[in-house]
Amino acid sequence: MRVIIIGAGVAGLSIGWRLLQAGAEVVVLERAQPGHGATWASAGMIAVTGENGDAETPDAQFARYSGLLWPAFAAEIEAASGRKIAFRTDGALMTASNEAAAASFAVRAAASGGKVKFLSSAEAREFEPLLAPDIMGALYDPSEAQVDNRALGAALAAAFVRAGGELLANETVVRFRIAEDRVTGAVSPFATYHGDAFILAAGAWTTRIDALPPDAMPPVVPVKGEMIALAPPNADALPKRIVWGNEVYLVPRHDQLFVGATLSREGFDTSTTDGAANWLQSHAAGVMPALSEWEIAEHWAGLRPGSPDNLPILGETALKGLFVASGQFRNGILFAPAIAEALSSLVLGRAPPYSIAAFDPNRFRDQALLAKAGATG
Numbered sequence: 001m002r003v004i005i006i007g008a009g010v011a012g013l014s015i016g017w018r019l020l021q022a023g024a025e026v027v028v029l030e031r032a033q034p035g036h037g038a039t040w041a042s043a044g045m046i047a048v049t050g051e052n053g054d055a056e057t058p059d060a061q062f063a064r065y066s067g068l069l070w071p072a073f074a075a076e077i078e079a080a081s082g083r084k085i086a087f088r089t090d091g092a093l094m095t096a097s098n099e100a101a102a103a104s105f106a107v108r109a110a111a112s113g114g115k116v117k118f119l120s121s122a123e124a125r126e127f128e129p130l131l132a133p134d135i136m137g138a139l140y141d142p143s144e145a146q147v148d149n150r151a152l153g154a155a156l157a158a159a160f161v162r163a164g165g166e167l168l169a170n171e172t173v174v175r176f177r178i179a180e181d182r183v184t185g186a187v188s189p190f191a192t193y194h195g196d197a198f199i200l201a202a203g204a205w206t207t208r209i210d211a212l213p214p215d216a217m218p219p220v221v222p223v224k225g226e227m228i229a230l231a232p233p234n235a236d237a238l239p240k241r242i243v244w245g246n247e248v249y250l251v252p253r254h255d256q257l258f259v260g261a262t263l264s265r266e267g268f269d270t271s272t273t274d275g276a277a278n279w280l281q282s283h284a285a286g287v288m289p290a291l292s293e294w295e296i297a298e299h300w301a302g303l304r305p306g307s308p309d310n311l312p313i314l315g316e317t318a319l320k321g322l323f324v325a326s327g328q329f330r331n332g333i334l335f336a337p338a339i340a341e342a343l344s345s346l347v348l349g350r351a352p353p354y355s356i357a358a359f360d361p362n363r364f365r366d367q368a369l370l371a372k373a374g375a376t377g
């Protein structure tokens, strides 16, 4: 079987790698450089609790499942690529800024069977001495993890190529060839790539392809996120764990502290703004006052792939042979191993080990057809 994947981010490369391992021939076509979209711009958090709390929604359950796959996935990527990706399970603190939040964390901790722990203000500050004295307590999840997302993109690309995959950068797919109700080719300005199956894993750029009928077009929208990296006055000053609070998260990464992230829907604009940098640093300083003095060493923006219901969009579209892996929104890195497992299974005609029925791309089909009827009627 020959599979053409559009997008060399964490999703496209992971799915492609799994398909190669299962014996498929795989070509990945990337509009820019591998691992340089949302994969590069993210904070690399594997934040099952930080992003999803104790929700029982399908995406929260999927996040928990994928989080469990991450340690083995990380070890396998390092072994296959010969590169380090700095996967760390140092845990995370979710800080409470008022008594009600602290009380609700205490209840959650008590109901968690020891999985998460409630820390008083003093205990939280023993864990992370930079925390503001007015923090009312924190929820500590020791299983929260992170990975160096920039190293991850490069390592996945290396693992994919070492496994025999063909990876073409600067190769933008502009449209599909469709015969009856089946995709037969992916067309770039330079070539047409034929295959038995096609996977759209182009993140926020998933919709930038002509000639897809509306009911097969995944309704993905770019959701911009700006981040900054703060440089500590000395390496010892860096927090040890991920810290959440005051609408931001703080992620220690090598010798910097990443602070994220803004959320805005502005199309494909990836410009950075002083306003966002100031907002991020001042909110970070609300959690750890010393951060107001740290220098902003880097500032960047990326585009998350959002969906109308904030759930991922995973599975076969209305067009036979065209699959999609998009709409990961805030959880692209976290979901990667579970998406790789599910999409590679589906494309090979097998049931995914973890059901992704809730993320069926066809759940938007009626709305798309109605919108088209409205536009033409």
Ligand code: GLY
Binding pocket: 043, 045, 051, 225, 260, 261, 304, 329, 330, 331
């Ligand atoms: N997962 C973090 C973010 O999307 O900002």
